[in-house]
Amino acid sequence: MNYLSIVNALREKCGASGAALTTVTGLSGESLKFCNWVNDAWMDIQGMAENWEFMRASFSFNTVTQQQAYTPAQANAVNFGNWKTDSFRLYQTALGPANEVWLPCRDYGYFRNLYQFGAMRSAYQRPVEWAVSPAKAILLGAAPNAAGYTVTGEYYLAPQELQAATDVPSLPTEYHRAIVYRAMMFYGGYEAATEVFQLGQSEFEKVLARLELNQLPPVRFVEPLL
Template identity: 25%
Template structure:
C-alpha cells in the first residue's frame, strides 16, 4: 500500500466525514498522515536489526589506502546509511574479523595480504582495513536509516503483507487524538499480534547453546 492508501484506511476506520485524498492536506487529514508517519518510524526504530532494513554495498579495496569513509564507500554524501552490520562483512565467501577500535590503535600491522581484519571508527563510521597487497572486492552489510513517508505514492519498505501493521499502529495514534477508546483498544490488539509475527519473520533467530547432558 502507498502512504495515501494507508491513511485512507485509518481515516475510514475512524468514521471521519469527507474524503482523504492528500497526505499533505490540513486539519483532520494532517493528523491522520502524521499518525501513520510516526507509526512507521516507530516500527523501524523498535529494533536495530530488521531484515527489511538490511542492505549491502560492494567496496573495491585499493592497496594505496586503508581508510574508507562513508562518502567514498557510497560514492555520495546522500545515502540512506544507518549503521554497519559488522558481522556480515564478506570477502571471498568468508566473514572478515572485526577488531575493536581501541585495540586497533594499539596494534601496528605492516605485513600486506588479502582482506582479513578491519575496524570501524566510532566517530564517523569509517572502515579501516589492514594493508593490502592487491586490489580486492568486499561486501559490507549495513542497515538503512528509518524511511520517512512524505508523498502520497511513497511505499513503505516493509513486506507488503505487513503494511496493515502500519495502518493499525497509525490507527492507535490517531485514536488517541480523536479520543476513540474503542478503536484504540481494537487497533492495539491487532497491532500487537502483527508486530509479533513481524518480529518472528524479520529478526535474526537467536542461537541457543545447549549444554550436554551429564
C-alpha cells in the same frame, strides 16, 4: 499499500468524516494529522529493531592503496544506518570471488591498539579483519597495500519517511496493516478515543508478533559451558 492508501485506511478505521483523500501534499488540519500519524507509525516500526530483514542492503567497494578508513558513502552504502558486522568479505579484484575470504569484525579498542599504534600505522598488507570507527566508518586492518581488493558485505538502512502518495513501505505487503494499527494508537491518544486506541493496540500487537517472527533473525542458543 502505498502512503495514500494507508492514510485512507487509517481514516476509515478511525471513523473520519468526508471523502477519501486523493493526495498527501498541501493538506492542513485533521487531514495533515492523519498523514503525520501514518508517517510517525512507520518511523516507529522501523526503529523497533536494528536488524529487520526488510531493512537489509548490500554494498561493495574497491580499496584505495594505504587507505584504512572508508565512510559509508565511500563504501557505496546508500541511506546507511548500521553495518551488519558478520557479513564482510574481501577478495583480490583481479582474481574475483574465487579468492574471497571472510573479514571478521574486531572491537574498536582492540583494533586501535593493534593497527593504529607504532610501526603498525604504516604496515600495509592484505586486510584480514576490520572494525567500526566511532564515526561508523569501516577500518581495514591492516591498511591495504594495493588498490586491488574488493570489500563486500551488508548493512541496515536508516529509517525512511513516507513523503509521496505513491511511496510504499519496505516491509512485506502483508504487514502494512501494522502501520495502520500503530497510527490508530496515535489518533486514539490525541483524541482521547479509548476504544480506537485499544483496538489499534490489540491488532498492532498481533501483527507485530508475526512480523518479528518473519523479519528478525531466529534466536539461537549457545553451547553450554563445560
